[in-house]
Amino acid sequence: xxxxxxxxxxxxxxxxxxxxxxxxxxxxxxxxxxxxxxxxxxxxxxxxxxxxxxxxxxxxxxxxxxxxxxxxxxxxxxxxxxxxxxxxxxxxxxxxxxxxxxxxxxxxxxxxxxxxxxxxx
Numbered sequence: 275x276x277x278x279x280x281x282x283x284x285x286x287x288x289x290x291x292x293x294x295x296x297x298x299x300x301x302x303x304x305x306x307x308x309x310x311x312x313x314x315x316x317x318x319x320x321x322x323x324x325x326x327x328x329x330x331x332x333x334x335x336x337x338x339x340x341x342x343x344x345x346x347x348x349x350x351x352x353x354x355x356x357x358x359x360x361x362x363x364x365x366x367x368x369x370x371x372x373x374x375x376x377x378x379x380x381x382x383x384x385x386x387x388x389x390x391x392x393x394x395x
Contacts, residue, residue, distance in 0.1 A: 281313065281314055282310060287311065341375075344372070345372060345376075348368060348369060351368075352365055
């Protein structure tokens with residue numbers, strides 16, 4: 275997937291041999307090689323940062339979907355109890371707890387209103 279962006283492999287770096295001049299390695303050759311290494315590292319950091327952002331987005335989506343699932347289960351439970359005519363204090367407390375989580379939790383009031391509007395439709 276990212277192979278076309280990465281120039282060097284670990285083996286290329288390990289096996290790289292520079293030609294020796296009278297005063298040591300050829301500076302221009304070493305500088306060119308190091309420029310390639312730097313470029314690869316920049317690509318690695320961009321890839322890692324992109325994947326970390328994607329991971330965070332997916333985790334947030336998972337949390338939202340889990341909350342929706344809990345709310346749906348609660349709604350089904352309340353609806354089934356209402357259909358039978360038996361609404362207990364436990365049912366009321368559970369529903370109140372879910373509403374408090376929605377209002378005081380990580381979600382803003384606009385998101386709560388949006389979800390309520392979706393449920394009404």
